[in-house]
Amino acid sequence: MSYSYNDKTVISKVLEKHIRKLHSLVGNAVTEDRFIIFGTGSTQVISAAVHALSPDNASSPARVVASIPYYSLYREQTDYFESMHFKFEGDASPWINTTNTSSTNLIEFVTSPNNPDGQLNKAVLHGPYVKAIHDLAYYWPHFTPIPAPADEDLMTFTLSKLTGHAGTRFGWAVIKKKSVYERMTMHMELNTMGVSRDSQLRALKLLKVILEGKGREIFEFGYKTMKARWEILNQTLSLSNRFSLQKIPPQYCTFFQEFRESSPAYAWLKCEREEEKDCYAVLKAANIIGRRGYMFSAEDRYVRLSMIKSRDDFDALIERLKELVSEEESVVKGT
Template identity: 30%
Template sequence: MKLLLVVLSLLLGAAQCSGEGCGGYPSNDPCLPGGVWDTVLKRCTGIDSQPCYQCYSGDYCKTKEDPLQCKLASVGGNPVYLSEYWTGGHSTEAEPCTQTPGHYRPAYQGNHYSTKVEENIFPPLKEAILQLHKLTGNAETEGYFMVTGMGATMVIHSALAVISKRILQECSSSLEVCPTAVDVFAQAPYYPGYIFISSNCPNTRWNASADPNSPFTIEILTYPDNPSGVKRNPLVMDPSRVVMDMVYYWPMYTEINAKLDHPLMVFSSSKHGGLAGTRFGWGLVKDKDLAVGMLQVVDGIMLDFSIDVQLRVLNGLQVVLEEANKTQTHNFPFHEFGHEVISSRFKGVSDLFSSCPGLSLTNQLSSTGGYAWIMCSAGIMANGSCEQVLERVNLYGIEGSVFGAMDNYVRLSMLLPTVEFDTLFLKLKYLCSMLG
């Protein structure tokens, strides 16, 4: 395995970069701390093509705005904090850097509508993912098939499409009165993206109050939960109708206290590797027929999976695995960095709220997930919402009702770059002083 990855790196020029850094990234970034240098656009950038990080502006993002007056939105799921592992000098290895020659594998990559599900992913990447799960101990891989897609969203979409079709076909063959669509639900608070996925999938419809005992119900279970970080058991007893969304089941976000072996488990390079923009997800599927069907749904949408995406994910995993293999305990320095960042942020907020009137952090510190799930008391909301309480210091989260909860809850992302989180924390401190 190790020799194969080394040979591949040499072939593609995908070895770790040195000197001026990956893709020309400067060893001394002129945009820090208020932004990062974009090696393609040749200018400073923030997140989502913004010119700087939030609350920074000016030439080379050097102007720090008043942290109490500037507006800061902590609403997204971009795990930007993980990029600081590479740019902040925490890695013992050089930054992963993929440089694919124009002549490399120019043809379509997939087995179009093939039943050879074992061949739907670039073999070295498949081996790297299996090794990642083995060393992390978060999921069983023996006896599973792997299905890939453009992020966990596409993998979940393909699973819903196949499972719902199977349910309706079984109903039709039994001459029963069958529904026109299969209900999809998640336990509240739930990730609101499931509403869009299920509402735009053939044969499914979102129904937050669906009956988990009905044979015409599919459950999506986020483990641990987004937004609360809680580890929950499915309400649907038939495991063939449960999709386990496990994108946060990594040491950065929770204790790995069991190697899970559910029939269908979904992961992504976004929450694990910080590569949200690369759009790569994978499912571990026990049922081969389900895996083949999911692959066919994915192929029907995108024909083939980008070789460049697979190579970028592979290259990042190469470095992460190499670092882990150099430690006696096979621990991942990358995971330890992520865990330290996330756990210290949650501990800081928890300590702050311990003496903050009206605000409480509901997350368990052993399983935080990636988001602070904050509850406001009725006394501080003044007939408004918890989100509106935060707006008093120009801090913006997402109201609880978006997640199927009450609006005395609000979600704040803990995945921000450090400078944005520092501003968020200052705003929370000031808010607590106002409430006191």
């Protein structure tokens, strides 16, 4: 089994065709006249994107930024691979007023829906020296209404958040510019000599199943499941003054052709009591393991809880939250 397919590329043309078909069916991304590249998970795809968008011969490195709260890998990975060409700078907002007056190259990660809080983020930086990586890992109808097909210069996706096959390590990017596509292709070759064919075959099999019939079943099932979990969680915390959840406004979903509530992959839970600054510890004491706000460069008053673990895990989470809330009620009632 060679490195490359018969057409000398390391990308299965059949799989690429199925990816385009899926985006077209779901209506979540424009892929006509766009390049598609594969990576070993979107982890590798976003690293390739940072390398590709960084200028080769600028006097100072491109600054890589994101709006808080943001997925910790952006920082960890960019710090790890830091070079003369790019450097992680953290929060995007201080750069908003500098984009036109300075020639600093900026690369903004725009995650939509956002990890951890599920918001449909937009880019906050605009200008001649700004480039964006739109991480659309969660932009599928089971997690969010799809208001319109995304049509950004560089969009990344992953099998992990589409079918749950994180272990297959298969991600992709949809790219407008040929030069960016070529640089990302070079990255994949020098880093891992392409993507495992076994992963590509697995991805193809899964996409074929998704596309069977009208191609709606997985999204209908996924939405129903995620929506039910989100409702149960909201209900569980509805009487609490101690804990709150993010609000995500309903929007029209072009895929389901109706207004829909969000059904996010994560709860972004806040400890509301002044003294409970370490929300992770509060939950930990109740045997609930989340990911602390600090990991997302936010306050530790926030914790990310996963809604996409197994049913057993989710049920246990709800049971333990119920206990916490009932303690709270007992205290309020003085019992």
